[in-house]
Amino acid sequence: MADTALxxxxxxxxxxxxxxxxxxxxxxxxxxxxxxxxAGSGKGSATxxxxxxxxxxxxxxxxxxxxxxxxxxxxxxxxxVGLIGSNGSGKSTMLAAIAGLLPTxxxxxxxxxxxSLLGVNAALMxxxxxxRNVVLGCLAMGMSPAQVRERYQGIVDFSGINEKGDFISxxxxxxxxxxxxRLRFSIAAAKAHDVLLIDEALATGDxxxxxxxxxxxxxLRKEAGTVFLVSHDNNxxxxxxxxxxWIEHGELVMDGxxxxxxxxxxxxxxx
Numbered sequence: 001m002a003d004t005a006l007x008x009x010x011x012x013x014x015x016x017x018x019x020x021x022x023x024x025x026x027x028x029x030x031x032x033x034x035x036x037x038x039a040g041s042g043k044g045s046a047t048x049x050x051x052x053x054x055x056x057x058x059x060x061x062x063x064x065x066x067x068x069x070x071x072x073x074x075x076x077x078x079x080x081v082g083l084i085g086s087n088g089s090g091k092s093t094m095l096a097a098i099a100g101l102l103p104t105x106x107x108x109x110x111x112x113x114x115x116s117l118l119g120v121n122a123a124l125m126x127x128x129x130x131x132r133n134v135v136l137g138c139l140a141m142g143m144s145p146a147q148v149r150e151r152y153q154g155i156v157d158f159s160g161i162n163e164k165g166d167f168i169s170x171x172x173x174x175x176x177x178x179x180x181x182r183l184r185f186s187i188a189a190a191k192a193h194d195v196l197l198i199d200e201a202l203a204t205g206d207x208x209x210x211x212x213x214x215x216x217x218x219x220l221r222k223e224a225g226t227v228f229l230v231s232h233d234n235n236x237x238x239x240x241x242x243x244x245x246w247i248e249h250g251e252l253v254m255d256g257x258x259x260x261x262x263x264x265x266x267x268x269x270x271x
Contacts, residue, residue: 030107082241113194159186
């Protein structure tokens, strides 16, 4: 979304705060609704669907899921923001919407720069080698061929996937889920991002890799980026993020200092 859109929300930020903080993401009363087609149609749904296409009739089984309900917040340069909540609470949906992958039903999202979403299912090509995926991933992020050559070995070393063999030359389909997650993060973290959205992508890494990842996230923040981290590991949230947003049933429950928000979440207490 256009950077100029942020000018519409500047009045909502105190003058002193504007001087000290630069907003990178503004989420303004956002509602996101999924339309689930064919729910409960049972056997023969493919035949029924074809019949509806021919007769131009609407499906009798369309269910709406209100995944995010009126969420508003502003994130700033240099922040690491955790998103917590139970399964199905709307955290991943919120990240996908910030990344521009999901439309809003109501409300708006404004971003400064290009958000980059890194998830456990981030698109790498299983039939290509790790080496080719590193090259293609870096080119897709806008690096020049010279930059790819310069950073290639550092990406491989950071991922640690070659510690027990030459796995970087093997197809991605031969990797474990942990190896794939480490390579995905290593590629994404090789470049500074205006907004980096991390959705459970660190959960499958070992402790040594998680420690390297947390250090790299801190470096990305110092490079004036904003990092969002979705994780069910509350300790990871505590160690990585100074601010945390708690979302439950698609609604914002609490937004504040990480230790306070996580403590309330673990106790099951709402403010």
